[in-house]
Amino acid sequence: MNPICHIIGGDIAGGCLAKAGLSGEVFVWRDILYDGPRQPGWPTETELCTRALFLEESTAGGMDRKFILKGLHNQYQRLAEAAVHEHVVLWFDACLFDQSMLAHILACLAHTGNKRAELICVDAFPGIEPFHGLGQLQPGQLASLYPGRRPVTDGQFRFAAVVDQAFATQDAAVFAELSETTDPPLPFVPAAVRRWLQEQPDPRTGLGRLEALALAAIRAGCETPGEILKAVSAADPPPRFWGDTTLWGKINGLADRAPALVLIEGPGGRLPQWESRVSLADFNLTALPCQPSHTTA
Template sequence: MFHGSLNYEQQKKRAKELLKASKNQNQTAREKVQVKLKRFHPRFAKKAINSNAITLADCQLCIAREAGFPSWLQLKAHCDQLKIKQNQINSGHIPELDDVSTLHIRCGSDIKHGLKIAGFKGEFHEFSDPFCQGPIPKGNSRELLKIRADFISDAYGIPSKEIIANQKIAYEKLDKLWDYERVVLWFEHDSYDQLILAFLLNHLSSLVSRPKLEIICVNSVPGVPDFVGLGQLAPEMLIWLWENQRSSITDEQLMMGERIWGALKQETSLDLEKIIETRTPELPLMTNALKRHLKELPSHKNGLGLTQELTLRILADKGPLKGKELFAILMREYEPLPYLGDLMYWYELSQLKKSKIALLHTETTQIPQPWPERLIGITEIGLDLLSGKLNYQDFMPSTKWVGGIKITPNSTKKA
């Protein structure tokens, strides 16, 4: 389902409903409106609100700012532009955006269909090696491909032949960029996207001859308050991004990508910590992604990475859940920077399940259920681990990699 295509009439209706609610006799209803006004309207931010003084214009400004616009007029202008683009798409009379000499690179296929509907003519290329999980070796490209293929096959249960075939398509295209006049990278803010972006920028920096390089990289989109990824967006919003958020890739960005990719391969986190400390103004969304990446290292409290810790925390807070419910709650409520796909998360769950001591218990059924349908709970030992009474590295089932950093089980403890 596409999102982000604001309808002006709908926004007008929302503003009127907000005004009506502000006059409601029900105090709880009025208080909800006042909370929203204090958050989004500068006039009400630091003073008590008299419901009788609230106007339709106040509510319109609140609705506009909630949607990411500084004023109601700018919201209206945005809606008008989107309406024009919708009509152009529906009529098939779309102004030229790109041409067949353009290559669009994305770390997934989520916008491929949307770009086609929107009228983009360039070729689409998916490059989706999930560097946010598993080893990133130093070595040459052949070693990288072998080690990554082995990890992905083992972690996600995908046949090696399929992984190798996909790698061949994904990586070899990067060595043929001279076939295109323009290459556009489409990325968002999470660590899955940003680590792949670092790899691509490093690769692009090594090219002697380059096509025109451009990037669209965002962490928010007007009218999409729950934005998590480009795949949410309606085709007309992809056009909006093309027209308003696209920029040329600079030499400074290429150099920063090269530096980050080198740091991701190191055996310690020191180089990444230095980059985080000095921040990455060339790539504004990278710093938070790298911070989140390093949170998968064992915590001092209990040896758990953040995904593992949040998983146990959810089960402790909410009781047994089906795998699909656990994943949804993690992404929606607990994860500070959502980045995991479902296969990636099932791998994290499987590592907890394989622990040398029982951290999770699952429902026993006559017919084995896939992870999304299994009822999963936390054991007493899992609660002790969560509280810091135990250390996960004493019981972890196998070696874990966070980029180039190798985390091994403690050998002095016995299960």
């Protein structure tokens, strides 16, 4: 058994880390833990099944629930087995996606009794502007971060449990408190929580920030998925927690509203939210006239 297990969020970052020449095995965690039904800490089988159904539905069937459930089982099995490693090294950045994942993994490691964890967590890298996350780095750049790892403290484990519970229960009061926390044990959590709060529906428009930015880009004349992605990326300051499939899901949601805010012309009338043979070049998007009066966040 290799004495070191590296845990990182996302396949792109994980693939680069695997090529970084570091000792140990790389374990990629996949789940959007800031959203959807779940309980804090280690999940039950029923909770995993509910989670798999949510992820299937949120990708409009782009991911099959059986495939998702198999992946979830594998993730938690590997996390349970991490106790046999001499060291667990956690690689995360400052975005909402990574911070919610970091909190959950720390809560789960504490559940297994394994606190032999080290953390690498950054919000910037020299020469990378704007810096959105570890997925932008090359293998050598990731390797250069390794000497900066630090042991996870008891205070960080305790704080992570609070953060994980807040995301699992979507507790508005705890979110408000976390968003204003000064000098927290995990320093990037407050900003990540504030970004998630921006995703909650605006009382005036019913839109979260990412939806509003997508609609604003389409209204401004962006007609293709690529043009919309470029415009929304420029309008949403780093660190960006979302990827293209998340954005396509938000646009599909705009088209599914009653009345619809966006017309999607292309195969099936929906942008693909996971790997697909359908080309994004086959889609054209138009803003429809029945829209909220305020569409920017």
